Amino acid sequence: MNSSLDSTDTGQTPLHLTPGHWLWRSTTRHWSLLINKRSIVVNATLTLILLACALSSLALGTLSITIPDVILALQGKGTTMHTFVLEELRGPRLLAGALAGASFALAGCLMQTLARNRLATPGIIGIDNAATAFAVASVVGVGISAAPHTMALVGAAVATALAFGLAGATGTRGYRFIIAGLAIGAVSGAITQVMLSSVALDDANAAYPWTVGSLNARAPAAVNALIIGLIVGYTLSLFLNRALATLQLPEPVTASLGTRSGRVRVAGLILSVLLTGLAVSVAGPVGLIALLGPELARTISRPGSIPLTASALSGAILMVLSDLAGRLVFSPLEIPVGIIAALAGSPYLLWILLHKSPDINR
C-alpha cells in the first residue's frame, strides 16, 4: 500500500470519476463546469409535464376549450369569449398557482436540507399558519393596514423567530424547533379563527376558502411580489447550492470541508421564510406542497444532490394539478386547492411519519 501512494496512474482503463456528468473545461482559464445529466433530464421532463398540466388547466373547467383553441387564443387569434376566459380568469390563476407551488416547494427543499430533517417544512413548523393569521389580520382590519402580502411576510418572519426563540436553538435534528412550530401554528390557527368569527358572517365566508388555501382570493399586488420574490429567492438559493450539498454530510464533516454551516443555515432560512410568506399571501396555507414537491424531486433526482430546481417544478405541477382537480371534481362547485392538497398529501405524510426515518438521508 505504501508504494502505491507514489506510483503514477498506470491503470489500463482510466476510471471515470464523474459518471453521469458532462464536463466542460476552459483551456485558457482555470474554469470548469460539471453538469449533472440526470438533473437536466429530470428538469426537462418536469418542465414538459408542467406545460402539459398548464395547458390542461387552461383548457378544462366549466367552459371547456379545446387545446387547439387554447393555442389560437394564446396567439391572439381566438374568439372573444375564449380570450376573456384565458386572459382574465384561467391564465392569471394558473400563473399564481404555479408560482406559489414553486415557492412553497423551493422553501420546503431549503428548510429540509438545512435542518437535515424531511419533516422540517414551513407548513409543519407553523410558518404558514402564522403568515395566514397576519394576512387575515390585515384583511379584516385589525391593527396596521399594511398590504396582506407584506403582513404575510411579517407573520412568517415572526413565527420563525418565535420558533427559534422558544426552541432555544436549531439543534442538528431540529425536533424542538418542529414542536415549537407546531405550538405556534396552533395558536396562529386559533387567532385566525377569532378574527374570522369577529367580523361579519359574509366577510368570514368570503375569507374562509383562502384560509384553507385557495387561488380564488389572490391579489395582483401579491402575485407581483411573488414573481419578484421567486426570481430573487431561486437565484440566491442556486448560489447556496454548493454549500447546501455539504450539509448532507455529518455536521463536523461539513465544517471540516470549509462550509460555514451557521451562515448557510441563516441564509437558507431567510430565503425559505421569504418564499413561504409570499406564497401564502397568494394561495393561503397550502403547506403540504412544501413537503410533497421536494419529496417527489428527491426520489427522481441523483442521490446526494440538492434538487432545488426539480423541487420548484414539482411544486408548481402539484399546485396546478390540485387546483385543476378542485375545479373539476365537484364542478360547478369549486373545492379550494388547499383542501385537495391536504386530502392528497396527508396520507403520504402520515406514511412518512410512521414508516420512514425523518432523517433526510434515508
Place this chain on the structure above:
Amino acid sequence: MKTYRNYVATWVMLFLACLASLLFGAGTLELGQAFAVLTGQGTEDARFVVMELRLPRLVIGMATGLALGVAGALLQTLTRNPLAEPGLLGVSAGSAFAVSLAILLGASTATLTTLISQVGALAGCGLVVAATRIQGAGQDPVRLVLAGATLTGLLLSLSSLLMLIDQRAADEIRFWITGSLAGKRWDQLTATMPSLLLAGAIVVGVARPLASLALGEKVAMGLGHKPGLIRLMVIVAVALLVGGATALAGPLVFVGLVVPFVARSLAGADIRKTLWLCLPIGPAMIIAADTLSRLLVTPSEMPLGVITAVIGAPVLMVIIRARRIPAL
C-alpha cells in the same frame, strides 16, 4: 402532607372558577344580582340568566374538562408519551369529523350526536394506539404528535369539504368546530351523562392494572394482568370520554395535555394519584377558560378552543424544554 395540600388547593381553585363562571358573563346582569340569585334571592330575570343560561354551561363545562383531563392522563400512561393528547393526536378530530358528517346527513338529536362522536373517537383512538405499536415511529413522541397533527389536518380538510357541499350545515359545523360552551342546554348533558358514567366505571376498574402496565408489558403480565385487555379497556374509556366531551363542546385541543401535566407535576408519576388530581383540575381549567372567553371580548364571545390553545401551546413548549423526551 404535601399531597393533601395540593388536593385542597385544586378543589378551592375549582370552587372559585365556578363562582366566577356564575357571576361574570355576557348580558346585562349585574354582579350583585347574580350574587343574590346564588343566595336564594334575586329577580325572575336574574334567576333565569343564572340558572338556565349559566348553570347548564357551568355543569357541561365541568363534565367536558373532567372527561378530557382524565382521557389525556389515560392516553399518556398507555402510550408512555407525555405529549399524547386526544386533541393533538387526532382523536378529537376523529369525533369532530364524525359529527360533521352526522350534521350534514341531518342528525340533530343530542343522543345520536354523542354516539356518533364516540364512534369517531374510538376510530381515532384505535389508530393512535396502532401507530404507537409500530416499531420506531411509535416510540418517538414527536413523530406521533406530528402524525396526529397530520391526521387532524386531513380530517379538518374533509370537514371543510363537507361544509362546501352544504351551506346550511356549514354554519352549524363552523360554530361547533372551534369548540364552545355557548348555548348549551340540559338535554345535551343528559344525553352524554350515561356514557361518561360508564367511562368512569371503567377508569375505576382499570386504574390499578394500568399503573402496573406503565412499568412495562412484561412486568404487568408478571403481576397477573392482561395487557391486551387493559389496553382495550383504556381505549374504550378514552373514546367514550373524548367522544362525549367533543359532542358537548366541540373539539378542544390541549386540555388533555395541560390538565395531566399540571396533575403529574403535583402528584408525581403514579397514574392513580394523577387521576384523582385531574378531577378538580380539568373542570377548573375549562371553566376558567370559558369565563375568560366571555369576558375578553364582551359583548361577543371568543371561542373556547382559542383560549385553550393559547393556554396549551406554552405548556407544550414547557414540556418539550423541561423533559428529556426520548429521541429528542
Place this chain on the structure above:
Amino acid sequence: MNQFMTMSKINSPRAPLAAQSLMMSHGPHTIIPHLDIELRTGEVTAIVGPNGCGKSTLLNGLARIHKPRQGTIVLDGADIHTLPARDVARKLALLPQDNSAPEGLTVTDLIRFGRHPHQSWLSQWSEDDERAVRKALRAADVGDLANRPLDTLSGGQRQRAWIAMSIAQETQLLLLDEPTSALDLGHQIEVFELIRALASQGKTIAMVVHDLVSACRYADHIIAMCHGEIVTEGTPSKVITTNLIAELYGVACDLMHDPVSGSPILVNIRRVHPAKPAEIT
C-alpha cells in the same frame, strides 16, 4: 492574557497545529479546563484516555468545529479563528466518528466532496481535483469500489472511503476520531496501515484511539488524557506504564513487549482492588 506572548511562545516551525491555554466547555460543563498541545510534523499522534475524558472535544476544538471558551489554536502560525473557513479546510481535515451519508451516494461521489474547499462556481472540476481524487482512491485502496453506493459496502470499506474523502482534501493535517471504532480486527489493521502510509507521505496525523495496544503499535507519539487534562505524553514505550494505565482506567496489568515490533502489550489486566469472595456472597 497576553496574546502576543502566547503566540510567539508556541509559534515554533515544527508544530503545524498547536493549542495554548485551551479551555473547552459544553454548555455549562467544562470539559477541558486548561490544556496545551502541539502536533509534530509528519508524525502520528494518538490521543488515549478513558471515556468522557475530552478526547473528541479536544479534536473538535483543534479542527475549529467548536469554539474554545478560552485559549488560542494556531494553525501554521496563525490563529485558526481568524482564518477563513475555506483556508482552514485546505490545511486541516477532520473525520468524526459514526459518519452517515445520503442514501445511494457512491464512493466517488463521497470522495469528490473532499474537493469542496478547492472548488468554486467557476471551477467545479479541475484537473487538480481529478488527480487528487484518483490519488485518494488509490491511497485508500478503494479504486475497485469507486462506483459502488456506500450503503452496499462493509464497515471497513466504508471507513476507508471516508478516509479517502479526507485524503482528497489534500491537507497537511489529518484529525481522525476513533477511525477504527466498530471495525473488526482485519479492518482495523487495514485502516491503521493506511494511516501509517499517509504519515510516511509527510502528513501530520492526530487520532483518538480507544485501544491502547494499537495506539502503541501505530503511533509515534502518545498523549494520555484524563478529566480534560494531559496526564503525560511521549513515545509509546516511554509513556505506557502500569502506573499510567491504573491512573487512566483504574485497572492493574503487566506490560510485555511485542517480540516483533517492540511496542508494549498489556497482559493480565484486572481490577485494581479485586473483589474478595466474601464480598460477593
